[in-house]
Amino acid sequence: MPLLKIDDKEIQVESGTTILETAIASGIEIPYYCYHPALEVVGSCRMCLVQVEGMSKLQVSCNTFIGEVHPDRKVNGKYDMVVYTQNELVVKERKNILEFLLLNHPLDCPVCDQAGECYLQDYSFKFGNAHSRFEEEKRVRPNEYLGSQIVINHNRCILCSRCVRFTQEISGTSELFVEARGYNSKIAALEDKPLDNLLAGNVADICPVGALLSTDYIHKNRIWNLEQKPSICQDCSVGCNVDVFSQQDQIFRLTARENQDVNGYFMCDIGRYGFHRFEKIERISHPMVRNGKSFNVLDWDEAIKKTADLIEKSKEKTAGIVSPFHTNESNYLLGLLMKETLGYLPPITGEEITFPTKFRISADRSPNLRGVNDICGDLVKDFTSIIKTRDIRGLYILDDGVDRKLDDSWKDILAKMDFVIVQSYAMTELAKSAHIVLPGLAPFEREGTITNDKGRIQWLRPSLATKGDSKPDWEILMLVRNALHKESEYFADLGEVIKKMGDQFPNYSGISLFKIGTQGMALT
Amino acid sequence: MNSNGTPKQKFIFTDSGRMEKILSQYPDKRSATLPLLHLAQTQEGFITGAIIDAVAQYTEIHPAEVMDCVSFYTMFFRRPLGTNKLQVCQTLSCSLNGADDFVDHITQKYGTKPGETTSDGKFTLLKVECLGSCGTAPVIQINNDYHEGLSINELDKLLDSIP
Numbered sequence: 001m002p003l004l005k006i007d008d009k010e011i012q013v014e015s016g017t018t019i020l021e022t023a024i025a026s027g028i029e030i031p032y033y034c035y036h037p038a039l040e041v042v043g044s045c046r047m048c049l050v051q052v053e054g055m056s057k058l059q060v061s062c063n064t065f066i067g068e069v070h071p072d073r074k075v076n077g078k079y080d081m082v083v084y085t086q087n088e089l090v091v092k093e094r095k096n097i098l099e100f101l102l103l104n105h106p107l108d109c110p111v112c113d114q115a116g117e118c119y120l121q122d123y124s125f126k127f128g129n130a131h132s133r134f135e136e137e138k139r140v141r142p143n144e145y146l147g148s149q150i151v152i153n154h155n156r157c158i159l160c161s162r163c164v165r166f167t168q169e170i171s172g173t174s175e176l177f178v179e180a181r182g183y184n185s186k187i188a189a190l191e192d193k194p195l196d197n198l199l200a201g202n203v204a205d206i207c208p209v210g211a212l213l214s215t216d217y218i219h220k221n222r223i224w225n226l227e228q229k230p231s232i233c234q235d236c237s238v239g240c241n242v243d244v245f246s247q248q249d250q251i252f253r254l255t256a257r258e259n260q261d262v263n264g265y266f267m268c269d270i271g272r273y274g275f276h277r278f279e280k281i282e283r284i285s286h287p288m289v290r291n292g293k294s295f296n297v298l299d300w301d302e303a304i305k306k307t308a309d310l311i312e313k314s315k316e317k318t319a320g321i322v323s324p325f326h327t328n329e330s331n332y333l334l335g336l337l338m339k340e341t342l343g344y345l346p347p348i349t350g351e352e353i354t355f356p357t358k359f360r361i362s363a364d365r366s367p368n369l370r371g372v373n374d375i376c377g378d379l380v381k382d383f384t385s386i387i388k389t390r391d392i393r394g395l396y397i398l399d400d401g402v403d404r405k406l407d408d409s410w411k412d413i414l415a416k417m418d419f420v421i422v423q424s425y426a427m428t429e430l431a432k433s434a435h436i437v438l439p440g441l442a443p444f445e446r447e448g449t450i451t452n453d454k455g456r457i458q459w460l461r462p463s464l465a466t467k468g469d470s471k472p473d474w475e476i477l478m479l480v481r482n483a484l485h486k487e488s489e490y491f492a493d494l495g496e497v498i499k500k501m502g503d504q505f506p507n508y509s510g511i512s513l514f515k516i517g518t519q520g521m522a523l524t
Numbered sequence: 525m526n527s528n529g530t531p532k533q534k535f536i537f538t539d540s541g542r543m544e545k546i547l548s549q550y551p552d553k554r555s556a557t558l559p560l561l562h563l564a565q566t567q568e569g570f571i572t573g574a575i576i577d578a579v580a581q582y583t584e585i586h587p588a589e590v591m592d593c594v595s596f597y598t599m600f601f602r603r604p605l606g607t608n609k610l611q612v613c614q615t616l617s618c619s620l621n622g623a624d625d626f627v628d629h630i631t632q633k634y635g636t637k638p639g640e641t642t643s644d645g646k647f648t649l650l651k652v653e654c655l656g657s658c659g660t661a662p663v664i665q666i667n668n669d670y671h672e673g674l675s676i677n678e679l680d681k682l683l684d685s686i687p
């Protein structure tokens with residue numbers, strides 16, 4: 001293995017790695033713009049220049065490879081390469097490059113959405129010059145739409161071509177190109193072929209500066225006002241890792257969070273903009289019990305007791321309806337409560353879409369169907385016919401919040417029941433027809449584990465506070481269960497539920513939230 | 525569809541033999557992009573949206589990549605030009621030897637500034653970068669032919685001789 005000396009550090013590296021990759025891996029900062037670990041290297045921005053001993057000019061570290069040299073040619077008799085990332089020459093060159101990159105830049109950080117997470121700001125601050133020698137007039141271009149949800153501010157663009165390579169290599173759609181050349185270059189899309197693919201939103205994420213903007217977030221907030229929390233997208237069973245950015249429990253945007261075992265660096269626009277759907281939903285804020293045509297509000301103690309009593313009375317004749325939108329723990333607890341769980345509400349499906357670099361959007365647009373199948377045993381999709389033919393008089397439904405029209409067969413079922421308990425965050429038609437309504441949480445408020453369609457278990461962490469008087473779904477179910485058991489059999493917290501679940505289902509054994517961490521783990 | 529909503533005309537190479545020959549010369553189809561564009565421009569006079577689509581189809585790349593290429597090179601025209609393209613070299617030797625006088629002369633004679641086309645569509649005046657014939661400056665390229673070391677008088681006669 002070649003021995004590299006980089007500044008004062010000696011590092012053994014794999015032959016064929018680049019200086020930049022080695023530096024990143026060993027915590028040495030070399031600034032870069034055009035390099036992106038998921039994209040082909042082009043070496044065009046020149047930000048990553050370093051000095052390599054024995055080479056007359058500075059080298060782009062993103063495209064300079066380290067290899068073994070002949071023993072006679074080793075530097076100081078032992079190094080295969082000696083690199084300086086901070087010497088005088090490098091420091092001076094960085095200043096110059098940054099000065100060039102800012103020639104036509106409007107310096108409009110006060111109104112730029114990227115401010116606070118912008119590599120132009122960060123590198124200028126760290127490595128740049130405080131003044132520019134440019135006295136000509138700046139080249140000014142108007143903003144343009146590249147697609148229906150992506151706007152480009154040309155004046156801020158540093159032409160790193162990350163966005164172009166993204167459409168060529170990752171989405172495979174190639175809508176973007178560099179128009180013209182030299183001083184006239186700019187990022188463009190053909191008028192009749194705009195940037196409108198399902199991965200388009202990622203270009204705003206990977207643009208290192210504030211040039212590409214998502215219309216969904218443009219001028220909505222300042223990044224430093226937002227809280228950033230790691231979460232999982234729940235719009236299909238891939239389960240992309242995301243960061244949720246919110247202020248006062250209102251989501252402003254989602255961005256992809258790196259996970260090489262799930263989504264790489266990216267996410268799709270279905271998931272990216274999906275959170276808006278929950279903004280318009282009519283929430284249930286208190287436990288309620290039916291009173292004729294309307295509901296009476298209950299406090300939680302009464303609600304849990306009433307629910308437990310109903311189940312107790314006709315345990316043999318009560319069935320549970322689980323949900324692929326809920327966590328493993330909620331589904332598991334419902335299973336424990338019931339003599340049997342029958343199935344789940346009609347799933348949401350779409351088209352399976354795959355992109356050239358294997359990024360995919362699953363046909364199953366629920367986050368946890370695999371988990372439901374692992375934990376709830378044999379389920380039937382069309383459970384309505386079974387309910388009709390069997391002697392079932394009570395239902396406990398984990399509602400997924402999708403506002404379905406209740407068809408006649410459902411109306412028949414509901415009419416036949418002595419009681420229907422619906423646990424939901426949204427006042428769906430189903431909830432409106434229930435006897436007891438228990439307010440659970442909306443997707444980005446939930447906590448627990450979900451299993452993606454490749455059998456990877458991930459930790460869903462709450463990004464937003466619970467609304468009104470609602471409670472975590474697993475907690476509601478746990479309280480109902482505790483009410484039906486001796487104190488010695490109580491569950492105290494989510495961890496105990498997970499442990500118990502593992503005892504029963506061997507491939508979920510030995511799991512804890514701590515072990516799952518931010519990157520998830522593969523089920524055995 | 526075009527941006528104004530009219531259906532796009534499909535571009536068809538009239539010299540399909542030549543087109544096939546160009547395509548067959550390259551193992552990697554995208555390499556045929558430039559020669560196909562030249563062929564199409566010779567036929568049509570400039571590069572239309574339909575040409576972009578057609579070339580993209582033959583070379584199996586995205587139209588945006590064809591456009592990337594078209595916009596990079598100054599010898600592809602994105603708008604209709606006159607029948608005769610008067611291309612005056614602007615680079616050092618020609619500049620020193622009176623290229624600007626050429627431009628002024630043509631502007632006066634036809635009332636066209638650089639980049640403009642005469643109203644009868646006969647001439648377009650263009651300033652171009654180095655034509656690589658510095659030893660014979662000043663140089664004007666009319667369509668595909670070089671005319672080297674001309675005086676203003678000779679230029680004037682030459683222009684008048686164009687039918």
Ligand code: SF4
Nearest residue numbers: 157158160161163207
């Ligand atoms: S728009 Fe952003 S990603 Fe694209 S070339 Fe410009 S700076 Fe790079």
Ligand code: SF4
Nearest residue numbers: 233236239240268271
């Ligand atoms: S691929 Fe699926 S999980 Fe990933 S962002 Fe899209 S909808 Fe969400």
Ligand code: FES
Nearest residue numbers: 034043045046062
């Ligand atoms: S990161 Fe190396 S040249 Fe851009």
